[in-house]
Amino acid sequence: MENRPPDAWIYRPFPFTLTMSAAITARTGSWKWWVCGLLLLATTINYMDRQTLANAAVRIVNEFQLSKEQYGDLELAFGWAFAAGSLLFGFIADRVNVRWLYPAVLFAWSLMGFLSAWTTDYSQLLLCRTLLGLFEAGHWPCALKTTHLLLSEKDRTMGNSVLQSGASIGAIITPLVMGAMMTDAPGSWRLPFQVIGAVGILWVVAWFASIRPRDLSGMSQSNGGASVTSTGRESMWSAIFSRRFAVGLMIVFCIHTTWQLLRVWLPMFLQKGRGYSESEALFFNSAFFVATDVGCIAAGAVSLWLARRGLSPHVAKCRVYLFCALLTSLTVLVAVLPKGWPLLATLLIVGAGALGVYPCYYSFVQEISAQHIGKITGLLATLVWAISSPVHKYFGRHVDQTQSFDLGIALVGLTPLFGYVALRLFWDQPEERAPSSFNV
Numbered sequence: 001m002e003n004r005p006p007d008a009w010i011y012r013p014f015p016f017t018l019t020m021s022a023a024i025t026a027r028t029g030s031w032k033w034w035v036c037g038l039l040l041l042a043t044t045i046n047y048m049d050r051q052t053l054a055n056a057a058v059r060i061v062n063e064f065q066l067s068k069e070q071y072g073d074l075e076l077a078f079g080w081a082f083a084a085g086s087l088l089f090g091f092i093a094d095r096v097n098v099r100w101l102y103p104a105v106l107f108a109w110s111l112m113g114f115l116s117a118w119t120t121d122y123s124q125l126l127l128c129r130t131l132l133g134l135f136e137a138g139h140w141p142c143a144l145k146t147t148h149l150l151l152s153e154k155d156r157t158m159g160n161s162v163l164q165s166g167a168s169i170g171a172i173i174t175p176l177v178m179g180a181m182m183t184d185a186p187g188s189w190r191l192p193f194q195v196i197g198a199v200g201i202l203w204v205v206a207w208f209a210s211i212r213p214r215d216l217s218g219m220s221q222s223n224g225g226a227s228v229t230s231t232g233r234e235s236m237w238s239a240i241f242s243r244r245f246a247v248g249l250m251i252v253f254c255i256h257t258t259w260q261l262l263r264v265w266l267p268m269f270l271q272k273g274r275g276y277s278e279s280e281a282l283f284f285n286s287a288f289f290v291a292t293d294v295g296c297i298a299a300g301a302v303s304l305w306l307a308r309r310g311l312s313p314h315v316a317k318c319r320v321y322l323f324c325a326l327l328t329s330l331t332v333l334v335a336v337l338p339k340g341w342p343l344l345a346t347l348l349i350v351g352a353g354a355l356g357v358y359p360c361y362y363s364f365v366q367e368i369s370a371q372h373i374g375k376i377t378g379l380l381a382t383l384v385w386a387i388s389s390p391v392h393k394y395f396g397r398h399v400d401q402t403q404s405f406d407l408g409i410a411l412v413g414l415t416p417l418f419g420y421v422a423l424r425l426f427w428d429q430p431e432e433r434a435p436s437s438f439n440v
Contacts, residue, residue, distance in 0.1 A: 032150040036162045038210060039143050041203055042106060043166025044173070046139050048196045049113035049132060050078075050263075051174040055282060056182070056189035057268050063186065064122050072396030075264050077126055078133035079389025083382040085137030090378010093141035094371075099211045102146070103204040105138030110200025117193035140381060141374040148366055148373050154307050156366060157317055160359040161300025168293030168355060171263070175282035239369035239376060247426050248365050248376075252384045254419035255357045257391060258328050261412045262354055264392060265405065266347075273405040274339045284344060288351045295352025299324060300359045313363070318423060321360040325420050327353025331413025335406040350413055357416055364427070 053060065053074065061071055093101060112132040119125040143163050151159045178192045239245060266288065270281040299320050306316035330350050337343040368376050395408050 033159075033162075035146065035150060035210065036159050038203070038207060039146060039163040040166040040169070041206075042102070042139060042143065043163055044170040045106065045110065045166075045196075045200050045203055046136055047167045047170030048174045048177075048199070049109060050136065051171050052113065052116070052178065052189075052193050052196060053129065054264055054267055055175045055178045055285065056192075058271060058278060059182070059189045060125070064125070066122065068396035068400045069393060070122065070396075072392040072394075074126060074129050075260075075392040076389045077130045079260075079385045079392070081130040081133035082137045083385035083389070085134040086140070086378045086381030086385060088134075088378070089138035090141040090374045090376070090381070093138075093145050093374030093378070097213075098142045098145050099207075099213065099215065101138065102142040103207050105135050105142065106200050106207075107204055109135035109138075110197050112197075113200075114194055114197025117190040117197070137378075137381060137385075141378045144362060144366065144377050145374050147362075148370070153313055154304065157303040157307075157313070157320075157359050157363040158300040160362040161296050164355065164358045164362070165293045165296045167358075168289040168296060171289035172286045172293065175267075175285045179279060179282045236369070236372045236375055239372055240379065242368065243426055243428060244364075244368045245376065245380075247422050248361070248368060248380055249383055250422040251361050251364065251419035252380055253388060254415040254417075255354075255361060256384045257388050257415050258331075258412050259354050259358070260388065261391065261395060261408070262351070265395065265408075269405045269409065273409075274343065276339065284347075287344075288347055291348040291351040292355035295324065295327070295354070295356035296359060298352070299356035303360065303363075314367070317360040317363055318420075321357050321416075321423065322420050324353040324356035324360070325416035327356070328413040328416050332410050334413075335410035353416070354413075357419075364423070 057071060060066070061068075089101070089105060109132055112128050112135060116125060116128040116132070119128055144160075147156055147159045147163060174192075174196070177196065178189070181192045181195070182188045267281045267285050270276040270284060271278060276284070303313070303316045303320045306319065307313045311319075327349050330346050330353075333346050334343060334350065337346060365377055365380065366373060398408060399405055
């Protein structure tokens with residue numbers, strides 16, 4: 001690290017050249033996995049702020065005298081705001097160093113989660129959930145930009161599994177925290193909103209303590225930490241109008257629909273649809289997300305294991321995705337099973353598959369374009385949240401009209417299989433990848 005030349009980093013956006021100094025190369029071992037751990041924590045905080053509403057849903061619906069459709073409208077507003085934020089922060093992430101952008105959006109969404117506790121009517125709560133969705137959307141372009149900068153292609157599915165597993169951890173912790181803090185007193189749901197919203201400050205401090213100003217301002221690394229140099233500019237529009245982008249949109253719509261409906265409606269399904277008490281539903285909700293975390297980490301580990309034993313990273317991801325999609329299709333059994341352990345066991349298996357598909361999807365997206373990851377990720381999220389968010393409204397309306405969750409639950413787990421069909425039929429082979437993508 002002595003005698004470090006003043007131009008150890010030479011970086012020009014387009015066309016660009018990057019040369020890594022020995023000092024930076026030394027940070028590519030255990031440090032990169034430490035950063036992935038910070039990404040896991042960021043996802044955990046993201047989901048804790050998001051899941052507070054679902055875990056207090058029955059109390060909030062009763063206190064504010066809401067219909068199921070109005071509860072669905074809260075998620076609709078969150079989703080459409082998330083769509084707008086995905087586009088906004090996706091473009092910003094390709095222009096602003098994520099060292100600064102990431103903590104800014106995390107602080108902003110934490111503030112919105114905190115302020116949700118102070119709402120006194122439906123319109124105020126709707127506003128807070130809308131702004132929460134807007135700022136939470138910045139997490140994913142920043143996180144995927146970071147894993148792309150840090151990790152080689154073989155390692156990215158595993159890194160994305162670590163990142164995504166924070167969703168499960170957040171969803172595991174949240175019902176436990178809320179169950180411990182909520183009492184029979186009216187409005188006791190507000191305290192966990194405040195506590196969870198304040199946690200984001202600690203992450204911001206840890207981030208700045210771990211990331212130096214130039215750590216995340218370069219291009220992705222190759223295996224072993226060697227420098228990568230690329231010339232020429234890849235057109236963003238060619239990536240957006242590519243076949244891979246269309247397939248990516250199909251995949252994320254299918255897996256997003258399954259995951260979000262289970263995330264939002266599972267506590268209410270257990271209480272209103274199968275007769276479990278609030279404490280039982282909250283306890284199982286934690287167990288459900290333990291299963292999703294196991295599925296997520298296992299998906300990354302199996303993909304890495306297959307790739308290191310001769311399969312191409314792409315084929316390994318496809319096989320893992322298919323297996324997870326078959327697990328989610330077991331929702332057809334959930335719809336006909338009564339209250340009891342077979343129902344709960346099947347839900348755990350469904351959960352493992354529902355999150356296991358995500359690290360595969362993120363790695364597919366990172367194959368679309370090396371230079372426009374933030375924009376591609378943001379645009380895909382914008383489209384899928386804008387298209388799929390009304391599903392909550394109509395799901396709630398269907399439950400209001402039929403007093404049953406069963407048909408919706410049965411259908412929701414089948415959609416990832418349609419994503420796999422699109423992947424197999426229309427995703428071009430890795431050898432055909434555009435030369436501007438980095439073979440790392």
